[in-house]
Amino acid sequence: MDVMTLTYLFVGVTFAIYIGIAIWSRAGSTSDYYVAGGGVPPIANGMATAADWMSAASFISMAGIIAFAGYDGSVYLMGWTGGYVLLALLLAPYLRKFGKFTVPDFVGDRYYSSTARLVAVVCAIFVSFTYVAGQMRGVGIVFSRFLEVDINTGVLIGMAIVFFYAVLGGMKGITYTQVAQYCVLIFAYMVPAIFISLLMTGNPIPQLGFGGQTADGTYLLDKLDGLVGDLGFSAYTEGTKPAIDMFAITLALMVGTAGLPHVIVRFFTVPKVRDARRSAGWALIFIAILYTTAPAIAAFARVNLIDSVSDVPYAEAPSWVKSWEKTGLISWEDKNGDGAMQYVAAKDANEMKIDRDIMVLANPEIAKLPNWVIALVAAGGLAAALSTAAGLLLVISTSISHDLLKKTLMPGITEKQELLFARIGAAVAVCVAGYLGINPPGFVAQVVAFAFGLAAASFFPAIIMGIFSKRMNKEGAIAGMVTGITLTAAYIVYFKFVHPELNSAEHWFLGISPEGFGTVGMVLNFAVATVVSMLTKAPPQAVQTLVGEIRVPRGAGTASAH
Amino acid sequence: MSEHNSASAEAYWKANVRLVLWLLAVWFAVSYGAGILLVDWLNDFRLFGFKLGFWFAQQGSIYVFVALIFIYVWRMNKLDREHDVHED
Numbered sequence: 001m002d003v004m005t006l007t008y009l010f011v012g013v014t015f016a017i018y019i020g021i022a023i024w025s026r027a028g029s030t031s032d033y034y035v036a037g038g039g040v041p042p043i044a045n046g047m048a049t050a051a052d053w054m055s056a057a058s059f060i061s062m063a064g065i066i067a068f069a070g071y072d073g074s075v076y077l078m079g080w081t082g083g084y085v086l087l088a089l090l091l092a093p094y095l096r097k098f099g100k101f102t103v104p105d106f107v108g109d110r111y112y113s114s115t116a117r118l119v120a121v122v123c124a125i126f127v128s129f130t131y132v133a134g135q136m137r138g139v140g141i142v143f144s145r146f147l148e149v150d151i152n153t154g155v156l157i158g159m160a161i162v163f164f165y166a167v168l169g170g171m172k173g174i175t176y177t178q179v180a181q182y183c184v185l186i187f188a189y190m191v192p193a194i195f196i197s198l199l200m201t202g203n204p205i206p207q208l209g210f211g212g213q214t215a216d217g218t219y220l221l222d223k224l225d226g227l228v229g230d231l232g233f234s235a236y237t238e239g240t241k242p243a244i245d246m247f248a249i250t251l252a253l254m255v256g257t258a259g260l261p262h263v264i265v266r267f268f269t270v271p272k273v274r275d276a277r278r279s280a281g282w283a284l285i286f287i288a289i290l291y292t293t294a295p296a297i298a299a300f301a302r303v304n305l306i307d308s309v310s311d312v313p314y315a316e317a318p319s320w321v322k323s324w325e326k327t328g329l330i331s332w333e334d335k336n337g338d339g340a341m342q343y344v345a346a347k348d349a350n351e352m353k354i355d356r357d358i359m360v361l362a363n364p365e366i367a368k369l370p371n372w373v374i375a376l377v378a379a380g381g382l383a384a385a386l387s388t389a390a391g392l393l394l395v396i397s398t399s400i401s402h403d404l405l406k407k408t409l410m411p412g413i414t415e416k417q418e419l420l421f422a423r424i425g426a427a428v429a430v431c432v433a434g435y436l437g438i439n440p441p442g443f444v445a446q447v448v449a450f451a452f453g454l455a456a457a458s459f460f461p462a463i464i465m466g467i468f469s470k471r472m473n474k475e476g477a478i479a480g481m482v483t484g485i486t487l488t489a490a491y492i493v494y495f496k497f498v499h500p501e502l503n504s505a506e507h508w509f510l511g512i513s514p515e516g517f518g519t520v521g522m523v524l525n526f527a528v529a530t531v532v533s534m535l536t537k538a539p540p541q542a543v544q545t546l547v548g549e550i551r552v553p554r555g556a557g558t559a560s561a562h
Numbered sequence: 563m564s565e566h567n568s569a570s571a572e573a574y575w576k577a578n579v580r581l582v583l584w585l586l587a588v589w590f591a592v593s594y595g596a597g598i599l600l601v602d603w604l605n606d607f608r609l610f611g612f613k614l615g616f617w618f619a620q621q622g623s624i625y626v627f628v629a630l631i632f633i634y635v636w637r638m639n640k641l642d643r644e645h646d647v648h649e650d
Binding site: 078238548 | 575585589594597605617623624647649
């Protein structure tokens, strides 16, 4: 069968499974809708968390970024996994014991303040929308390349599917769909990786093949260092970023991960405190399978890419070059008129423009793998994008119906009305996300720094201090959050939007890039909050008792609204 | 809380914080230490085809992260029982 038929088949079957699961696990109560009734087993929750976390960016873009950045790309690998250690050790068990539905719930109750709750709601909605727009775009790209439908039609189909199971099923539907999506996406990621590792190093485990020998007896990474060196690039295994910037970016990504509302909320869905701890461990195992494979794929892809295009006459170019040229993601300009493709570091001699987003999608074609593997990668990319989009939409709808309406504006509504508002909220959010996917603002890539920076500079310190300090009061927490958010946002806006021409190391504060500035914002948040809280009065006794209670596991009921 | 005396709760919390600090020290050492600050020095050593610092940054730190969480789960479950604050 040809690639197109196989892709339709795989995508069709997986979509049918997702919809079937959504119908089977419809939500009946707000507890079902917000936290899946609090009854999800830790392994299932770990898988769902992993699918929720690994977005179109992890699946499609990450290996490509590393393939071109080499060692510098390590910030994403460490940053997006190390955050789970912080989650497991510092946040998940205590938030589970606290036993409410959302992050703003915790901030609002712990800091006995509706202002603090409102700041948290605004951050949660902003961070989630930033993210979700990128997911819908990812869906569109996969559809347009593999199913050759219009990119906008692709976004509409994606919207319809997410709408169906997020609006109907709530957290319960999403969680069980995500378990299925995890299986699809990890299978789709591993199969080509194993094939390519076998072809290049004879070792079926990509993590080992990565450090293995190629057919001519040299180590793969040494060969790669040699290849890129010959073309004038810096060595693959050595960095170009200064250590302080590597440090700041990694920390901002780790802390940002631990502060993202759609990740934190997953730990409200398990039955016990013990399960929250374990479920973070399972989540990281499932994530690590992909994250330790990605750098291997990156190295394989870079070697393959150089081998198959460097100095090859254009007339003999492999077919994937031509098919990706049609999408505009690869282009060739014969600057020296020799009819061959030069791929080198020097800007004036380089003739190939290769978009890093295509590395994972094109990899099976580059390595000449069978058609069904290519079709599988398309289904996997869609699973990654849809699962993350659904999780984010749920956070948005919960923020609106629970935090904004029930807890702030309309406290009198019944549970049934609240559930209705949650569904309306999800429906509106799907439409807004779809609109952003079809008309992407030009700055989608830039705002990712925003999402992590803001989560790192706002939620993370507020929650940590709320648990580990009984003395932290509302004045301190609000002052800290506002300082952290304002400075981080100002720094990013200044370098990304106001003066993008100044965005280089000599103009940065201490040589820290906007991507890493969340780290500075976080430190300032902690500092300001500590000073302000010492100058103002201690929190009420009831709040100090609450902090004492969340520190011990016994007595955790299922999450509830009261 | 009421069924526990506050001294026991205090001791439990202290032991908990101590454990977390130890684990975070390892977390810091493998990622920021081996993967970033000491990477050039470690790159002089080899692990099969990997330079050691590069391996920590792209593989090793992630394996250690997974191990840390499960050590935490195991030690905390034990600690919960010792201080009689475990869930049924």
